[in-house]
Amino acid sequence: MQEWTSDSLWEKAKLFAGQTIAADPDPTKFPLFASFTLEALGKAALAKVHPALIADPRGDGAPNILYAFGVPTKEPRTIVAKTIFARLVHFVDEFTSEDANACLILSERRNRQLHTGEVAYADFGSGQWLPDFYRSLDILTKFLGRDLDDLLGSARAREARETNARTDKKIDAEVRKRVADCSRMISGLTPQELEARRKTKAPKRGWALQQNEIWATETTCPACQSKGSLTVKHIGDLPAQIEDASIFIQSIFSPRKFECGVCNLLLMGTQELRVAGLADQVLRTVENDPTEYFDIEPEPYYPNDDYGND
Numbered sequence: 001m002q003e004w005t006s007d008s009l010w011e012k013a014k015l016f017a018g019q020t021i022a023a024d025p026d027p028t029k030f031p032l033f034a035s036f037t038l039e040a041l042g043k044a045a046l047a048k049v050h051p052a053l054i055a056d057p058r059g060d061g062a063p064n065i066l067y068a069f070g071v072p073t074k075e076p077r078t079i080v081a082k083t084i085f086a087r088l089v090h091f092v093d094e095f096t097s098e099d100a101n102a103c104l105i106l107s108e109r110r111n112r113q114l115h116t117g118e119v120a121y122a123d124f125g126s127g128q129w130l131p132d133f134y135r136s137l138d139i140l141t142k143f144l145g146r147d148l149d150d151l152l153g154s155a156r157a158r159e160a161r162e163t164n165a166r167t168d169k170k171i172d173a174e175v176r177k178r179v180a181d182c183s184r185m186i187s188g189l190t191p192q193e194l195e196a197r198r199k200t201k202a203p204k205r206g207w208a209l210q211q212n213e214i215w216a217t218e219t220t221c222p223a224c225q226s227k228g229s230l231t232v233k234h235i236g237d238l239p240a241q242i243e244d245a246s247i248f249i250q251s252i253f254s255p256r257k258f259e260c261g262v263c264n265l266l267l268m269g270t271q272e273l274r275v276a277g278l279a280d281q282v283l284r285t286v287e288n289d290p291t292e293y294f295d296i297e298p299e300p301y302y303p304n305d306d307y308g309n310d
Helices: 006-023 029-049 063-068 081-091 097-115 130-143 148-152 154-163 169-187 191-201 269-275
Strands: 207-211 214-220 227-237 241-243 246-259 266-268 282-288
Touching (some): 006 029, 006 148, 029 097, 029 130, 081 097, 097 130, 130 154, 148 154, 169 266
Antiparallel strands (some): 246 266, 246 282
């Protein structure tokens, strides 16, 4: 029964978590491995209470439950994801029914992706599920008495703690009203007035470094469709890609704040950005010169004028 212990399931969750981070920002593999991580971590939490909680109750004589108590069983089976998350609500105090539903959305999309012809992750941006994923990892890791840094690594664990807030109904209503008010204000302008505001208030640069690891990039305002400024934090880079004589680095950024100078819309934090559809991770590809990337000092070239004159 070693494979049903909380410790062995924790190690499996760590394996999947590493694969999840490695898959970021692939739109299919990233949420796919995230769903595997949640299921393994959820089983680890239930197995900490007792391995019987992850045993599939079906079968004549309940062989899987007997296996959880040490009785040898041929091909023991565990419970499905829906049951895992439903049971966690009863045994993990901080894990709510809202958390269970959020985890189930990932699992159901995984099943549709793997077992049907549907492209289940199409139009499923990271802003729709990543904060919930991070929050569930944080809750379950604490319940297990483990360290989130051990599961995700220190950099990504810090990112998880900063962006895992749950969106409540009050914030949802406030943000929607704020967007509607700004949109209504803009609709009262003439086309000439709107164009004038856009010329003077829109961001002047596509990307601008604000401070260490913090950048500003332009994106479309949800209220007035003008260009606004999205503040993002650098959280990691993909492996360098070499093409011809250049090196390309793709960096991953996490949104933190949005400001539109045209309609004065301001959104702060993951919760508000998520309501407005601006919480998806942002990617940036930068071309690098090999000599600068590898910090190489090119040797000077001195042509030999006498070459060929022997």
